[in-house]
Amino acid sequence: MPELPEVETIVRDLRKKIINQRIADVLIFLPRAVQGDPDIFVRILKGNRFSDISRRGKLLIFSLAKGADKLLIHLKMTGQLVYCHQGRLIAGGHSQADFDRHLPNRHTRAGFVFADHARLYFNDLRTFGYLRLASGQELARELDKKFGPEPLSRQFNAIYLARAAKDRKISIKGLLLDQKIVAGIGNIYADEALHAAGIFPGRAAGRVNARQMEKLVAASKRILRQAIKYRGTTFNNYVDADGQRGHFYQHLKVYNRADQPCLACGHLLRKTRIAGRGTAYCPACQH
DNA sequence: CTTCTTGTTACTGA
DNA sequence: ATCAGTAACAAGAA
Numbered sequence: 001m002p003e004l005p006e007v008e009t010i011v012r013d014l015r016k017k018i019i020n021q022r023i024a025d026v027l028i029f030l031p032r033a034v035q036g037d038p039d040i041f042v043r044i045l046k047g048n049r050f051s052d053i054s055r056r057g058k059l060l061i062f063s064l065a066k067g068a069d070k071l072l073i074h075l076k077m078t079g080q081l082v083y084c085h086q087g088r089l090i091a092g093g094h095s096q097a098d099f100d101r102h103l104p105n106r107h108t109r110a111g112f113v114f115a116d117h118a119r120l121y122f123n124d125l126r127t128f129g130y131l132r133l134a135s136g137q138e139l140a141r142e143l144d145k146k147f148g149p150e151p152l153s154r155q156f157n158a159i160y161l162a163r164a165a166k167d168r169k170i171s172i173k174g175l176l177l178d179q180k181i182v183a184g185i186g187n188i189y190a191d192e193a194l195h196a197a198g199i200f201p202g203r204a205a206g207r208v209n210a211r212q213m214e215k216l217v218a219a220s221k222r223i224l225r226q227a228i229k230y231r232g233t234t235f236n237n238y239v240d241a242d243g244q245r246g247h248f249y250q251h252l253k254v255y256n257r258a259d260q261p262c263l264a265c266g267h268l269l270r271k272t273r274i275a276g277r278g279t280a281y282c283p284a285c286q287h
Numbered sequence: 288c289t290t291c292t293t294g295t296t297a298c299t300g301a
Numbered sequence: 302a303t304c305a306g307t308a309a310c311a312a313g314a315a
Contacts, residue, residue: 077293
């Protein structure tokens with residue numbers, strides 16, 4: 001379940017490893033993981049170099065040294081990008097106890113071989129993730145259309161969120177999960193932010209008051225920053241570019257803690273379904 | 288066998 | 302046109 005902190009961790013790691021390395025070979029193990037013509041995909045990437053790596057919401061964006069195209073990678077729920085030196089093929093993270101720690105394994109969908117023999121593998125158990133080439137213009141149009149502000153930017157503030165929520169009956173959690181409203185928050189961090197702000201996730205967005213909006217925005221930013229610091233949350237599948245787990249899991253206060261005591265008030269946390277997602281909350285401190 | 292898991296999009300009906 | 306709710310997608314785990 002890579003959300004913003006997990007994707008940000010991967011971006012930062014990969015920047016140190018593969019920038020300006022010549023791409024000697026492109027491996028496609030599952031053709032449908034690559035959107036568009038696989039031959040064109042290979043032709044554009046082979047011999048090229050990644051000149052920069054960035055992220056918008058949960059979407060990874062690889063700029064290329066040659067040509068105007070960008071490589072876009074979305075990890076969806078179970079995608080991993082794991083970098084390996086030659087002879088170091090270890091990747092942990094899948095819940096099945098230590099199965100296939102060698103790469104590529106049966107969940108490896110694509111890969112890049114660099115001139116120094118290092119490799120970057122795209123693994124994806126459930127095959128919802130994808131790799132895609134897009135022109136700069138195509139990408140700009142898509143980002144404009146489908147992505148709201150970054151949650152850690154100044155544009156994401158209480159006034160903005162209150163305006164987006166005005167007169168809307170959708171749950172406040174549903175609003176946070178809508179990537180067009182704010183890009184990068186997923187199920188884990190939505191639950192955590194709402195708990196920290198003391199807001200019931202099912203409350204109609206339009207009925208969250210200004211003071212609560214302030215708390216919610218501040219909590220979202222604080223929690224996302226903290227999660228980046230701990231290199232993300234590994235619940236079952238996520239690993240960073242070195243195949244290592246994230247350590248924010250032990251800082252989660254509500255996600256996956258249903259029936260355990262609220263760390264703020266001691267009341268037992270509950271689990272329900274809101275915005276079509278499993279939702280953990282404290283019935284005593286969230287209203 | 289059924290139910291649950293999640294990011295995103297398509298679809299449905301209001 | 303906009304909004305909100307839900308199914309679908311895949312490959313498992315329990």
